[in-house]
Amino acid sequence: MSKVGIIGIGHGVFGRRSDATVQELAFEAFRTAMDDAGIERKDLDASVIGSVPEYHKQRSLAGVINEYLGLIPKPAWLTEVACASGSAAIRTAWMAIKAGVHDIIAVIGCQKMTELETPEILALMGRVGEVQWESIYGTTFPGYYSLFARRHMHEFGTTHEQLLKVAIKNHYYGAKNKYAFFQKEITMEKALASDMVAAPLQVFDCCVNADGAACVILANEDRAKEICKKPVVWLEGMGCATASMSVLRRPNLYSIPSAVEAGAQAYEMAGVGPGDIKVAEVHDCFTIAEIMAYEDLGFCKKGDGGRFIEDRQTYIGGKIPVNVDGGLKAKGHPIGTTGVSMTVEICKQLRGEAGERQVPNADIGLTHNVGGIGQYTFVHILKRED
Amino acid sequence: MFKWFGKVNFSPFTKVADFAQHLKEGHIMGSRCKTCGATSFPPRADCSECMSGDFEFFEISGKAKLHTYTKIVAAPTGFQDLAPYIVGVADLEETGRILAWIGETIKEDEIKIGMDVQVVPQIFDELEEIKVYYSLEKPGTSWTKM
Numbered sequence: 001m002s003k004v005g006i007i008g009i010g011h012g013v014f015g016r017r018s019d020a021t022v023q024e025l026a027f028e029a030f031r032t033a034m035d036d037a038g039i040e041r042k043d044l045d046a047s048v049i050g051s052v053p054e055y056h057k058q059r060s061l062a063g064v065i066n067e068y069l070g071l072i073p074k075p076a077w078l079t080e081v082a083c084a085s086g087s088a089a090i091r092t093a094w095m096a097i098k099a100g101v102h103d104i105i106a107v108i109g110c111q112k113m114t115e116l117e118t119p120e121i122l123a124l125m126g127r128v129g130e131v132q133w134e135s136i137y138g139t140t141f142p143g144y145y146s147l148f149a150r151r152h153m154h155e156f157g158t159t160h161e162q163l164l165k166v167a168i169k170n171h172y173y174g175a176k177n178k179y180a181f182f183q184k185e186i187t188m189e190k191a192l193a194s195d196m197v198a199a200p201l202q203v204f205d206c207c208v209n210a211d212g213a214a215c216v217i218l219a220n221e222d223r224a225k226e227i228c229k230k231p232v233v234w235l236e237g238m239g240c241a242t243a244s245m246s247v248l249r250r251p252n253l254y255s256i257p258s259a260v261e262a263g264a265q266a267y268e269m270a271g272v273g274p275g276d277i278k279v280a281e282v283h284d285c286f287t288i289a290e291i292m293a294y295e296d297l298g299f300c301k302k303g304d305g306g307r308f309i310e311d312r313q314t315y316i317g318g319k320i321p322v323n324v325d326g327g328l329k330a331k332g333h334p335i336g337t338t339g340v341s342m343t344v345e346i347c348k349q350l351r352g353e354a355g356e357r358q359v360p361n362a363d364i365g366l367t368h369n370v371g372g373i374g375q376y377t378f379v380h381i382l383k384r385e386d
Numbered sequence: 387m388f389k390w391f392g393k394v395n396f397s398p399f400t401k402v403a404d405f406a407q408h409l410k411e412g413h414i415m416g417s418r419c420k421t422c423g424a425t426s427f428p429p430r431a432d433c434s435e436c437m438s439g440d441f442e443f444f445e446i447s448g449k450a451k452l453h454t455y456t457k458i459v460a461a462p463t464g465f466q467d468l469a470p471y472i473v474g475v476a477d478l479e480e481t482g483r484i485l486a487w488i489g490e491t492i493k494e495d496e497i498k499i500g501m502d503v504q505v506v507p508q509i510f511d512e513l514e515e516i517k518v519y520y521s522l523e524k525p526g527t528s529w530t531k532m
Contacts, residue, residue, distance in 0.1 A: 119463065126462025127396060133428040134485050136392025136519065137473050138458060138465030146456035147475055154454070154499045199457035247475060248428060248483040253454055 004097045005224035005232040006382070007104075008037025008217035009344045014332035015181045016114050017211035022056055023068035025213040026110040029340075030069050033106065033215035039227060044217075045102035046075040050089030050109040051336030052082060054124060057115055065108065075102075083285065084371030085109070086214070086339025087378035093218045094235055103223050109340030110213035121209075128372065130246040142198040142206055142286060144373045147247060149200055149288035152254040155303060160200050162306035163287035164191040167204045169315060170284060170323050174330020176357050181210045181332030205287040210332025214340040216347070233347045237270025237381030239263060243374045256289075256374035259296040263368070263379045267298075270364075270381040274298035277320055277381070278362040279349045281342035283370040284327040290314075293368050294322070297379070321359045324349075339369035339378060350384040390516045394464035401431035408443065409518045412507050412529040415443040416481050427482030448505035450476035450484060452522070455497060474522045476503050489521035 010032030012025055020028075026049075034041070047069070049062045058064055066076035079088040086109035093105040116124070129139040152158045168188065174180040186204060194203035224232045241261035244250055251257055267273055274297055282297070284290035291305035299320045300308040308314065314322035325331055325345040328338060346365035348354045367380045389398035391406040408415045417429030421438035427446060432439050453475045461469035472488040474497075484505055488497060503522040507529045510517040 122466075123463040126394070126464060131396035132400065135396055136394060137485060137487055138393075138461050138468065138471060139473060139485070140458060140460065140462055142460065143456050143458045143473060146458075147454045147473070150456060150499065151454040196457075196459045198459060201456075246428075248485060253475065 002098070002221040004094045004218055004220060004235045005228070006216050006235070006343070006347055007219045007224050007228040007232060008033040008039070009347045010034070010036060010215040011179050011341060011344045012213045013179050014210045014212035014334060017112065018114065022058065022061065022110055022112040023065050025112060025211060026065045026108050027068060029110070029213040029215035030106060030108055033217050037217045037227065038229060039104070039217070041070055043104055044071065044074060044106055045104050046096065047071055047106040047108060048089040048093045049076065049078040050086035050107065050340060051078055051111055052080055052085055053078070055111060055113050055116060055335070065110065081376040082371035083283070083333070083335045084339055084369045084376045084378050085336040086341070087367065087369035087380065088339070090216065090218070090339060090343060090380065091238060091240055091378060094238060097218055097220050104217065104219045106215060106217050107340060108213060108215045109337035111334035111336040112211045113209040113334055114211055133248065134246060140198060141373070142201050144247060145286040145288050146198040146201045148253055148292065152288060152291065155254050156306065158291065158306035161188065162310050163205055163291060164188060165309045166284060166287040166290045167191055167329050169309065170327040170329040173324045173357055174326025177326045177331060180326040180330050181208060182326070182330045201286060201288070207285050207328035207333040210334045212332060212334040212337050212341070214337050214344050216340055216343050231351050232385045233350050233382050234385060235380060236383045237266035237268070237272070237379070239266030239269070239379040240377070241265065242376055245372065245375045247373070254292070255302065256292055256296055256370060256377060258374050258377035259293065259368060259370060259379065262377040263297045266366070266379040266381045270383070272364060272381060276364050277366045278364050279324065279346065279359040280320060280322045280366040280368065281325070281345055282322055282327070282368040283338070284323055284329050285333060285370070287329070289370065290322065290327065297366070297368060316357070316359055324354070324357045324359060339367065342367040342369060343380065343382070346382050350382060390518050392519055393510060393517055402429045404443065405429055406518060409507050409520065410509070410516065413445050414448050414505055414507060414520060416446045417441045418444050425481040427478055427480070427484060446478060446480045449479040449525070450503050450505055450522070452476050452497070452499055452501045452503050453483065454499060455488060472497070474503070476505070476522055478505070484520070486519070487521050489523045491524040491527050492522070
């Protein structure tokens with residue numbers, strides 16, 4: 001069966017983008033990706049938008065973006081699975097191309113999170129959990145990840161300093177990424193002095209809401225080989241799984257079961273194992289989330305995540321460099337964009353275009369994109385054509 | 387009257403609405419499937435095992451062990467006046483897990499994963515409307531009508 005390849009990538013600047021509407025953000029990334037692919041709009045068959053609608057004033061976003069990009073009357077639709085919406089958009093486009101329905105699709109992740117006023121954000125924050133039995137106790141995103149962190153500490157002796165070492169690493173690389181929200185390194189002293197959000201997690205354990213867009217152009221094997229002047233990056237392993245929304249119905253609270261399952265699917269489809277991955281982008285919405293990702297994806301043994309970062313195994317030069325673009329922590333987390341942004345970074349790494357953040361000999365990369373508190377996880381394995 | 391359940395209630399209509407009535411009377415109920423006997427807490431109308439919609443409530447003892455907890459400082463809308471508050475997740479003796487505030491009978495420095503807790507029905511007495519909830523308290527703490 002025909003493979004699906006990425007033939008163009010584009011990434012906008014993440015941050016507080018009070019200079020642009022969401023469709024203008026989408027345009028930046030789209031324009032860059034189209035130039036990168038060297039194709040024109042007439043070559044596209046459809047577009048898929050990854051975004052979380054409730055953060056925007058504009059309803060039914062796909063229509064507005066499709067119009068602004070000048071893609072009418074081509075098909076367009078939106079995918080939503082919380083913070084994994086971008087990867088869902090990629091999976092949807094991959095499925096459409098695999099099925100032979102379309103040949104070339106633009107996947108655009110875009111999100112403007114600073115449009116809402118603080119009270120609106122605080123109200124949304126109060127409904128991230130299962131609302132019938134959990135949100136009535138004022139649970140929040142950091143609150144849920146703190147529940148995971150505390151249990152992980154209890155099970156495995158993980159320390160808060162180990163968690164913060166994830167933030168220090170991601171800021172170290174964010175400082176080298178011109179598209180990142182925070183291009184500044186941090187110290188342990190500064191991280192430990194930051195405000196408490198949901199104990200044990202402090203401000204520097206949490207990623208930041210951001211505005212921003214990213215775009216990848218997907219094509220079937222024939223068209224990709226015909227069009228692409230750069231090395232094609234192939235989608236070789238596509239894993240996708242779910243877990244209960246409610247933390248009351250999870251098998252354990254120190255792992256994300258959907259990530260374990262999606263990872264296993266992706267490894268099997270790609271015919272590789274964790275040891276073959278040269279560079280990874282994982283969903284570090286909170287520091288504990290990156291630690292759990294190391295373990296859920298098999299980069300280290302369950303429970304060893306804290307020691308893994310302490311030993312600097314996820315820096316360039318370590319066993320498996322992770323989030324060397326700054327991750328959600330330093331790059332910022334425009335939620336619907338994140339999965340596409342991760343994919344753009346892996347493509348850069350596999351093409352050898354990552355500059356001073358380049359991981360040597362990167363030929364196989366992985367993205368791990370988690371929606372909500374683990375209700376959905378997408379794990380994609382990408383390979384460079386050689 | 388499920389709108390009674392929780393300081394801020396997001397889902398006033400449900401097939402397990404009687405849960406709140408029982409809670410107001412001091413009873414914490416799980417659900418049992420009348421077809422296959424599977425039990426659940428939180429209660430659910432539709433059986434996750436056999437998909438039957440025929441269920442009954444049964445009272446649980448409220449005995450539980452603390453599984454994990456967090457102290458929420460940055461609170462969402464409707465909860466700012468309570469912050470900081472400690473949210474615990476506990477494994478119930480009979481079935482399932484429960485999420486609730488850790489109540490006043492347990493001091494913060496006494497909280498430990500694995501400790502025994504008692505789920506206790508509560509009524510918000512400072513609010514004009516009826517608002518019921520449950521909290522995690524020291525074993526032996528009993529419900530008293532307020």
